[in-house]
Amino acid sequence: MAVLTIADLDDLARGAAFLGTGGGGDPYIGRLMAQEAMREAGGTVELMDLSAVPDDALVIAAGNMGAPTVLIEKIPGGDEPVQALRRLEAHLGRPADAVIPFEAGGVNSTLPLLIGAKTGLPVVDADGMGRAFPELQMETFGVYGVPAPPLAIVNEFGDSVVIEAHSDRMAEWIARGVTIRMGGQTSIAEYAMDGATAKRVSIPGTMTLAQRIGRCLRESRQRHIDPFAALIDLLPHTHYGLGRVLFTGKIADVLRETRHGFAIGRARIAGLDGWIGEMEITFQNENLVARQGGQVRAIVPDLICILDSETAEPITTEWLRYGQRVTVLGVGVPEIMRTPEALAVFGPQGFGLDEPFVPIEALLDIVPC
Numbered sequence: 001m002a003v004l005t006i007a008d009l010d011d012l013a014r015g016a017a018f019l020g021t022g023g024g025g026d027p028y029i030g031r032l033m034a035q036e037a038m039r040e041a042g043g044t045v046e047l048m049d050l051s052a053v054p055d056d057a058l059v060i061a062a063g064n065m066g067a068p069t070v071l072i073e074k075i076p077g078g079d080e081p082v083q084a085l086r087r088l089e090a091h092l093g094r095p096a097d098a099v100i101p102f103e104a105g106g107v108n109s110t111l112p113l114l115i116g117a118k119t120g121l122p123v124v125d126a127d128g129m130g131r132a133f134p135e136l137q138m139e140t141f142g143v144y145g146v147p148a149p150p151l152a153i154v155n156e157f158g159d160s161v162v163i164e165a166h167s168d169r170m171a172e173w174i175a176r177g178v179t180i181r182m183g184g185q186t187s188i189a190e191y192a193m194d195g196a197t198a199k200r201v202s203i204p205g206t207m208t209l210a211q212r213i214g215r216c217l218r219e220s221r222q223r224h225i226d227p228f229a230a231l232i233d234l235l236p237h238t239h240y241g242l243g244r245v246l247f248t249g250k251i252a253d254v255l256r257e258t259r260h261g262f263a264i265g266r267a268r269i270a271g272l273d274g275w276i277g278e279m280e281i282t283f284q285n286e287n288l289v290a291r292q293g294g295q296v297r298a299i300v301p302d303l304i305c306i307l308d309s310e311t312a313e314p315i316t317t318e319w320l321r322y323g324q325r326v327t328v329l330g331v332g333v334p335e336i337m338r339t340p341e342a343l344a345v346f347g348p349q350g351f352g353l354d355e356p357f358v359p360i361e362a363l364l365d366i367v368p369c
Contacts, residue, residue: 001062001122002047002068002208004113006038006140016109017205017314018213019229021303023286024105024132025068026316033078034110037117045113046100046122050204053124057097061086061128061141061301062115063108063188065153065175068285069256069263071107080154080187081111082118087152087160088189090267100124102139102191102199102208105234106316106322111187119136126202128191129346130240130337131303132286134262136175138346140336141191144201145256157181157309176261186262195240203334206254209238217312227312228327232313234302242361243331246290246297247279248272256317267320269328283317288351290328298330299353301337301346302360305329 004012013027013034014271038045053059062085064071089095099121109127116123119204128139136148147166153175161178165171171190179186193201213231220230228245235243249269256265264283269279279292287304290297308313309325309345337340338359343351347357 001052002049002125003044004047006035006043009035009209011218012089013110013214014217014314015104015210015213016219017106018307018315019130019210019303020103020105020132020316021305022283022317023068023134024103024109024316025064025107026069026318027106027314029071029075030107030110032115032225033353034113034251035077037078037114037356041117045116047207048122048124050124050126050199050202052097052197055193055194058094059098059100059124059193059198060096060189061102062189063102063111064185065136065182065188066185067258067261067263068316069258072318073184074183074185076185076278077153077156078114080156081115083158083160084152084154084187084189085115086121086152087162088150088192089261091150091152092192096121098122098124100205100364101127102126102128102141103132105208109210110289111208123207124198124202125207125278126198127206128202128205130203130333131288131301133346136190137154138350139191139232140203140342141193141201143342143345146191146193146197146201148172148190151188152221153178153182153186153188155186156176161227169327174297180261184258185244203336205239221312227282228329231329239334241331241332244360245327245332246252247292247328248275249279250325251320251322251326252278254320254322258322263317265317269352272325279325281328284351286319287317289348289355290330295365296355299348299357300351301333301342301357303333305331332360
């Protein structure tokens with residue numbers, strides 16, 4: 001079993017923000033919360049390889065729910081994630097043996113580490129999205145047969161709700177309403193499953209991949225080499241595969257609002273450094289589709305990642321601002337996320353988009369008008 005230290009958190013949070021494709025919560029907030037919990041617990045958390053999880057172990061997914069725009073104004077106190085886990089354990093009548101992130105993102109990859117530090121539970125090196133998605137049913141866990149409910153929700157006052165529902169989509173609808181009424185941000189525990197099931201339905205290695213990505217970006221800057229080229233060279237050696245620069249430019253306009261519990265909007269990027277025209281990126285917490293010259297350049301579930309052109313730091317959607325110089329990367333996702341069953345839940349139709357899913361490797365052959 002591997003051990004994560006406080007020194008690993010910077011790289012992990014940076015890489016998780018990249019995989020979060022604009023969502024998953026502010027990585028700075030997530031890192032600070034995990035760092036404080038780990039410091040109080042002795043400085044380390046156990047990270048368990050997915051293949052090492054005992055078949056009969058109880059694994060529970062945990063993280064935060066709500067609009068990331070709210071999170072930067074309403075920072076959790078730090079006790080809520082453990083309280084949500086304990087509330088679900090009490091409902092199930094059995095303690096958890098391990099906790100697993102339900103998505104890859106700046107906060108939601110680090111909050112399970114906070115839980116691990118405070119409870120002594122190992123954190124499974126895997127998750128249920130391989131990126132971040134805005135809705136609870138958008139999980140490989142659910143796609144391949146694990147129900148989200150019962151799930152527990154807790155706010156900063158310790159108020160809690162346990163939701164039982166006939167479907168994951170209904171659980172999302174109820175939980176979203178509860179989260180809005182609890183102030184727009186809550187901690188949740190959900191998708192309880194045994195270890196054998198976790199191995200079948202999870203995307204493996206995303207915590208260590210986030211750490212590798214964060215380290216790659218940091219070390220390339222320190223060595224004064226192109227961090228974007230270094231990252232593109234790294235990706236084919238992972239189960240994500242192809243990555244490409246889609247556009248470079250300046251943020252010309254951002255339209256963003258917090259609506260129905262989500263950060264919804266779009267960003268327009270005017271080309272720089274030889275890039276012609278504009279790219280428009282539509283988001284719902286996470287970046288969903290990138291269009292240039294009226295043509296799709298990348299679309300969900302493939303990753304659309306916006307990074308600062310100078311520092312290569314990932315920029316989450318709540319921090320997009322007019323005038324930022326940015327580089328947009330597109331990345332193909334693991335095949336478990338591209339099956340017909342998966343695309344029916346978190347492909348373009350899951351977000352009401354008109355365009356069909358086309359893998360980024362096919363879209364790269366299309367020249368924008």
